[in-house]
Amino acid sequence: MTTTTRVLSLLTLLPIAMAQADDGGISFWLPGQFGALAAAPVAPGWSLPLVYYHVSASDNKNAVVPRGGRTVVGLDAKADLLFASPTYTFETPVLGGAQAAISAVAAVGRSEASIDATITGPRGRSFSGSTNDSLKGGSDLYLLGTLKWNHGVHNFMAYSMGNIPIGAYDPNRLVNIGLGHAALDAGGGYTYFDKTYEFSAVAGMTYNWENTDTHYKNGIDAHIDLSASRFLTSQTLVGLVGYYFEQVTGDSGSGAVLGDFKSRVAGIGPQVGHFFKVGDEQWYANIKGYYEFDAKNRPDGWNLWATLVIPLEGKK
Structure with missing residues (x-):
């Protein structure tokens, strides 16, 4: 395998499925999880991407949002998570030359949050005053499957991703690491790559099942992840990344006390790889x-991603 091909095959392992706890405004889909060369085929065999993810986010001090079965005001949240994503890429093409791959993703980490006030709690209980919560534990198990086609500098991808809700979750807590319900996301992507420049775009939609503990059902979400970069050398790239997320149908269920509560967010920032x-x-x-x-x-x-991709097949 040439150095250029090896660069391509390792870099495209970066799209990894991740998720966080889900209630009004925090989605199953974690924006930014697809990155550079997302749709380009990779070297067959086993690999192990590891991702450290830090997020710091807050609401307007007067914003009222549902969170962990509560209706809260003035949310300030932080999380540090370490994801592992053992991935197997099949050597034999399928469906007209597509390259198939499967990944299983899980995380351990710590999440913390504080609020200025809690108006209502799960099962109708009431709270008031400032409070905070923190939790260490494991995430749900997330399963990702991809199909990728290559046509010269043009690359195409279809993917689907869902979760098995087995992570640390308690509807009475302010913070959780597990999702608390099932969800399924699917979509497709495109990558242009001419060995110097790359542009990638991956779009998808998420369907959420109801959280039976809180009787809260998130609406359907739409999202797109973007990357544009340049290889300064065959070993180093620099560029920009971005995303846009928007909820296209409203939340529902008896726990959705604030109505449809449609959410959106956009993000942009730099990237460097070596x-x-x-x-x-x-x-x-x-x-x-x-x-x-x-x-x-x-x-x-803001959020920060630090990724390390480890090939497990040895030198080719």
Whole structure:
């Protein structure tokens, strides 16, 4: 395998499924999870992407939002999560030459939040005054499948991703790491790559099942992740990343006391990536960050991703 092909195959392992707790304004889909060269085929075999994710977000001090089964005011939240995504890419093409891959994703981490006031709680209980909560634990199990087609500099992808809700979740807590309900996301993407420049766009939609503990059902979400970068050398790239997320149908269920509560948010920021040798293997590290804006009915702030991609097949 040439150096250029190896660069391509490792870099495209970065799209990884991630999610957070879901209630009015915090979505199953984590914007920004698809990155550079998202739709380009990769080297077959096993790989292990690891991602450290930090998020800091807050609401307007007067904003009223549903959170963890409560209706809260003045939310300020932070989280640090470490995701592992063992991935297997099949060597035999399917469906007209498509390359298939499957990933299982899970995380451990810590989440914390504070609020100025709680108006109503789960099961009709009332709260008041400032409070905070923190939690260490594991996430749900997320399953991702992709199909990718290559036609010269043009690359296309279809994907689907869902969760098994087994993570740390308690409807009576202010913060959770598990989702508390099932969800399914599907979509497609495109990557242009001529070995110097790349542009990637991945769009999808999310369907959420009802959280039976809080009787809250998020509406259908639409989202797009974007990347544009340039390879300064065959080992180093720099560029920009961005995303846009918008809820297209309203929340529902008896727990949706604020009505449809449609949310949206946009983000943009820089990225840099670098390839380096560990023994005979070529590893890849990437750092990207997003500053959020144009938020509605959703906490906004900034988030940072630090990614390490480990090939497990040895030198090819």
